Amino acid sequence: MGCLSCFTSSEKKAAKRQTNSCRNDQPCNKTPPTIEVFLPQQHPPETIPKPSTSETGNNNIAAETFTFRQLATATRNFRQECLIGEGGFGRVYKGKLEKTGQDVAVKQLDRNGLQGNREFLVEVLMLSLLHHPNLVNLIGYCSDGDQRLLVYEYMPLGSLEDHLLDISPGQKPLDWYARMKIAVDAAKGLEYLHDKANPPVIYRDLKSSNILLDEELKAKLSDFGLAKLGPVGDKTHVSSRVMGTYGYCAPEYQRTGQLTVKSDIYSFGVVLLELITGRRAIDTTRPNKEQNLVTWAQPMFKDPSRFPELADPLLGGDFPLKGLQQAVAISAMCLQEEAEVRPLIRDVVSALSCLGNDPDANTASSGSASMESDGESYDDELGREERQRAVAEAMEWGSNSRRNKAQTHSAVL
Structure with a gap:
């Protein structure tokens, strides 16, 4: 970390x-x-x-x-x-x-x-x-x-935005495993709102500036002023005046004002893409074709060989290739146009859970885990089973959308 x-x-x-x-x-x-x-x-x-x-x-x-x-x-x-x-x-x-x-x-x-x-x-x-x-x-x-x-x-390290998108000169960028751990923490907070609260709570304002960090880089969701209670009974959505932050809002919510928990899943996909790329959801300082992060990334979602192009240059190539592939695949699934085929947050947590584990940290603490030659995995049987299960789940989600089935399958293998 x-x-x-x-x-x-x-x-x-x-x-x-x-x-x-x-x-x-x-x-x-x-x-x-x-x-x-x-x-x-x-x-x-x-x-x-x-x-x-x-x-x-x-x-x-x-x-x-x-x-x-x-x-x-x-x-x-x-x-x-x-x-x-x-x-x-x-x-x-x-x-x-x-x-x-x-x-x-x-x-x-x-x-x-x-x-x-x-x-x-x-x-x-x-x-x-x-x-x-x-x-x-x-x-x-x-x-x-x-x-x-x-x-x-008081959250002494401020927001994720401060350490990912507003880096000061001389400030050390977040490494890959820190980013994935933050993604897992944010997903767990969202899982609590969607699955443990009764009725569920739709956060509605998930973005990097609302994810705060403590001194150990543990992430917590903040700013609940736009939160809404989710649908109850036989209702499929709640209607609301469109509010939130441009670049993070789900397309169906922007069009109709109809909110579901899948609206939050889209926003999470944007945040995960920010963590992968180090780019803002909307950045008007970039060339026109690159100003909208999702629009810029979507062509690369279709070609796994281009996934490394999405990685933040500040990582200096120091990331596990398979971990990058799976993170990109998860983000792509969360960002699907049709809300119903986006994964549930509990599945996102499951698939992300192994990506925040730094093999170096495990080696230092136990002395029993050794990294393989490509640096992408290590000889911990439980960790390997966890990874395989998460990959299998990611592949299963991909099959829910014909349009994305082939590209998703390739991405997580």
Whole structure:
């Protein structure tokens, strides 16, 4: 796993992405909240379900309420030197809680933003009800007069964008295994939202700037202001005004406003492609034919011999060829035009799970795993079986789409 030499420039951006999710809710300490406050158009008020998870066991809000004075103290009166990010809905400051000494990220909502206030409600409700190691932890919030603030755990390495797309001079790029581990972590967070939350939650804003990293490069999803409860009963989708970030939105959602969990799968495919290529989803500084990442990559999806052309030049060719082939194949499946033939997130997690394992790290820790001559695999029987199973699953997905069957089969072999 590649280490990052320092976090000076990144710390200034650290919660720039945390800023994109400013929202709050009315004070609720012990009673489970209903979701009608942010989904009035999705369900009649009397029938709105409450998200629940098998892992938390209850719906109680665990977030702490803070006064504005407490958060002003934590951020040294919101001094400029504590500012670590800015976004569409406000500013984020690094702070230290007086009671516990814990470092936190404090997001201050722009008081003039009406949409931001609605998203503030969604964020508090969602992150108070949903808990997972790969979701950013909401510590508390402030609804004091016209002030709306959110308090998160502090993520010292900032966002994936900071280390993949906004690399400072002299900053060490993420190595292949770090990238794949981040992909696995992000997929696990999404799996929790899709498969463990009941009803499922559609994230709707998955992008590299909303994937935050801790000091060990563990990735967590942040910014839940655009999240929606998924369809319940016999409904196949939820309808919504089209929102999100251009370049990451699924084509069917852009056309119709109809959301499903497969909309998130498309966004994940874009993020995975960013991890592979080191390119932005949309980059207007590139030649016209290369500005849209998916459009640029699609011709190469059809020819496995061209997969190495997709690899980020900053990797310097230091990646396992079979691992690259499988990662590209997974991304291509997630990016299929027809939503119904995209894989489920649980299958994505399964297929990606072995790609984040660095053979060098395994060798150093156990002394029992030896790499083969091509550096693409090692003599760990369990790891090999895992890889074979993941490849078989990837091949099975490919068979679901006639158009992509031949190219996908070649990609993962």
